[in-house]
Amino acid sequence: MFLTTNRISDFDAAFESRIHLTIHYPALDTASRLHIWKTFVGMGDSESLLSDRDLETLAENGINGRQIKNIIKTGRLLAKQQKMPLAMEHIEMVLKVKKGVFR
Secondary structure, eight states, X not given: OOOOOSOGGGOOHHHHTTOOOXXXXXXXXXXXXXXXXXXXXXXXXXXXXXXXXXHXXXXXXXXXXXXXXXHHHHHHHHHHHTTOOBOHHHHHHHHHHHHTOOO
16 A cells, blocks of 8 residues: 655654655656656647747746646646647646636
8 A cells, every 4th residue: 555645744653653664755856847847748639839938937836746737637628628729828827726816
């Protein structure tokens, strides 16, 4: 069984004693995030209007790989609904909603 968490400090001693192996993954750096953005944008059948500069800008956001995947997936759904290729405006909209900025 695998368990992932970012709340390791909340484990009590009894629970922690049942864990056989722990592996720490450090936060992603900008280069790693850029690679993930490029990978997920390149996947699938849909077109993308995102430039390398757009992806470099997006990689500056301190988010994890799962968040990047979900942002791209949601952006693609917005683009598909508008019958357009994925563009920076779609990704920016998802990021604004994620941050709670609706204007």
